[in-house]
Amino acid sequence: MPTDVQNARWVCLECHWIYDPVRGDPKNGVPAGTPWEKVPDTWRCPECKILKCKKGVFKRLED
Numbered sequence: 001m002p003t004d005v006q007n008a009r010w011v012c013l014e015c016h017w018i019y020d021p022v023r024g025d026p027k028n029g030v031p032a033g034t035p036w037e038k039v040p041d042t043w044r045c046p047e048c049k050i051l052k053c054k055k056g057v058f059k060r061l062e063d
């Protein structure tokens with residue numbers, strides 16, 4: 001099965017926290033099941049607080 005964009009995980013290159021769409025980030029207003037593209041640009045990494053919209057910070061994980 002090819003990697004589905006909807007289920008792709010993304011890693012924060014600042015702190016190595018991983019965003020998993022299956023879990024989302026409910027504490028910060030992102031419900032479980034939210035694909036990365038639907039996470040608001042104003043969302044911040046829960047670990048290092050960097051903004052999602054900062055370029056080059058988050059990288060898609062290739063499974």
Ligand SMILES: [Zn+2]
Nearest residue numbers: 012015045048
């Ligand atoms: Zn981070």
